[in-house]
Amino acid sequence: MASVVVVGGGAAGLSVAYYLHQAAPHLRITLLEADARLGGKITTVAENGFLLEGGPDAVVRYKPWALELVHQLGLQSEVVGTLPAHPSALIHDGYRALPIPAGLQMVIPSDLGALAKSPLLSPLGKVRAALELLIPKGTAEDEPFGAFIERRLGRQVWERLVAPLSGGIYGGDPYELSTLAAFPQLKALEQQCGSLIRGAMRQRKERGSREKGQLFASLKGGLGSLVEALRVRLSEVEIQLNTTVEALERTNEWRIHTTQGTLKADALVLATPAGVSGRLLEPLHPEAAAALRQIPYGASSTVTFAFAREKLPPRVGHGMLMAAQRGFSVRGFTWTDQKWQGRAPEGYSLVRAYFSGLEASQTELAQLALRDLARLWGQVPQPVHTWVFHWSEGLPRYTLGHQERVSRALRAEALPGLFLAGAAYHGVGLPEVIRMGQAVAERVLVYVGKPAATEAALI
Template sequence: MIHVTDNKRRVAIIGGGITGLSAAFYLQEQAKLHHYPLEIVLLEGSHRLGGKLQTLRKDGFIIERGPDSFVDRNHIVLDLATKLGIDHDLVKTKKAKTYIAVNNKELQPVPKNTILGIPTQIKPFMASSLVSWSGKVRATADLMLPPSRIDGDQSLGKFMRRRFGEEFVQNLIEPFLSGVFSGDIDELSLQATLPILLQYEQEAGSVMRGMRRELTSMDPRTFTEEHNAFSVQTFADGMDTLVDSLADAFDGQLMKGVRVQSIMQSNEQLCLELNNKSMLTVDGVIIATPHQAAQKLFEKQELLQDLKSIPSNTVASVSMIFDEKTLASFDGTDIYMSRNSDYSLTSVTNETKKWPHIAPEGYALLNCYIGRTGDAAIVELSDSEIEKTVIEDLQQLSGITEQPFKTVVSRWKDSMPQYTIGHVDRIKCAKEKLYETFPTVRLAGNSYEGISLPKCIEQGMNNAEELLKELFK
């Protein structure tokens, strides 16, 4: 059994993904700043760090098997990158032009000055062919409808339909939001996913008006009209640049290939039962694993039972390398599919148009996503069957006739937690019950308070600060 020394506090971080690595970094930073006697043990069940951040580099190509970019509105990633000395590696997209595939017809460009499908200016929206005239008139009712009087949570889809109407949501908003959250907007929680929209409605009397007001108060570089989106960023040499830098900065004890099987109280400390038949005694724990794994750690105490009801979707990313000339007729960077289309794909990104440096000259790298709520079976197909399905969709979408030079299929089973209605209260209740029994244990990660890279980093930071206050109060 490994014991903690008398003059130190020991914290275990379970999970070496971006949340766990960020928690370790901020624990170290705060411990040095306040001269806390702290020892950190980072346990990762696999033999690699980074979780979903995986970059494949080969023959001059940079292929992301997981997230390929991020939006950093509050500079969470920038601040961390600056502290790590890798802020100079951040790059912003050179170009972005988004299309929607509706009813298997010709691709329609998304109007300018649109955020998540929501227009912030009327003129470009009215000139679009994505929605009929009656649908456009109904959508502009958002500017006149009174705020809703619904108490408690509601679905994202219900809120959007009330503000903008069925056709507008189906053709414009739903493809965006389903792509962002990999879920069904009629099951997703407004309070947990986009509470800012409810704030716009309540304070400005309109979602469009509230969004427009926020844009006028923001740094103009944060939102660019030509990109039709908040500025999207990545790391020049791949997203796992952040993982490697965090790992290099970690000066605690790293245990790879070691899984925690249970957590028990041991006098004033915590005892972690490991899969290598040993025990680890610590003073505090940050659990940065998916919620399914976190719940299993407390089965003996019957804690975190609420987490069982959090569903997760299975998705796959399919990266394909083509001759650039094959895609010459298509000028877009992103395509989202509406649910009324017959495509198996949910989205397609021409990565080389957004980030020209990731491939040798003359080549195009497409990243395609498949897997919807209720349609996980397609992800279980063989690599060759998935490749065939994707190519058939690409042929219909953009007329591609050539076969790719190379295809990389990456599966993410039960990896996309769904923030269904009541998620915020569910998580709050689970954390409160956990605190009552284990006041020095914290939960962090994309199952709880945000799925994006900045949100996961922020959770790591916040939980590190909270735990240190508890340990050294």
């Protein structure tokens, strides 16, 4: 019987193991996780009537792979959308909080009427943005994301709208992101439609808008319900928690040396952060290992406060983003009880702050979040509870040159039976990670001699 070891019990590793087991239930699969729990950054807390997420809190509907998995797991009745809100969120420019224009597709305006009424841009900024419809498309070559948006829509749209919206996705300076790696859909819109605005208008007809609660989705019990459902489906798979891989050997098979002993396998999937994979592969493929270590990561954190609702000032929509270089420590706030139904008991509210690229202790993160709330509200009531989550290497950063680094990193798959998966390669969102997990599972099945899983078999 063929055997596969999957290293990493986050969304990527769980997806690989699930799709392998669905297509080949008699395949011997072992899932190794260094932590005491599965799920990686998917961290749902249910406590005293509160339901909150330490990591991601939603998936986007127009990237179908996460919701397809949800349906396969029988959780379709648990899917919920965000509560309708208009405006859905605000951007604080350091002086005042202003509504995000309605009708955005990703970060691109699709409603020129809403853009014309928006106080975020000056009259000249609005005229410059509208001229995007007339600007010839550029080349298909890569460029910094900030330069791409400025070229198409002007500096004001970049500084006042797109930079705040995109800054929390990958961390670090969003201007330096690789457009082709981080936002390939936008580059494709330019090439296919000749205009980002024109392409966004078409997409809005297909996808709906965040104002109607149609863009984002979660589960009634939080995204942790997805992890729990996967764990149940993998009950026949050997799962080893608190197990760190220390070294790898490749002879006529894989030998995986762990803190709990040595395993043998025909195929090996590294669904670990790029730096971890690079360290393990250094003796076996130095070139790929070097490329893996060159993929930068940034810290990510969330702080969630529970407040007595009567003590809070009015809050608009689902939350607020903070413009860069305006003296804020947080990248943004989410009014969780106004974004999702049933997340706080009667009379209480949940406020979530998120940080990107900031290393600090849990106490310091909470203090910084309260300081920024005080700047917004004037004074902040005493929280009745505080939850803090921090990952020192929380977000891979797709900076310029990312695709070339990934190409060199994936050369490690020339080693027989080795496969790489995870957020470091082709997308940081949960849907993209699940999609890669499914694709890797298909390739593993081919390698170990099982028939490639068909769509019907996986469903």
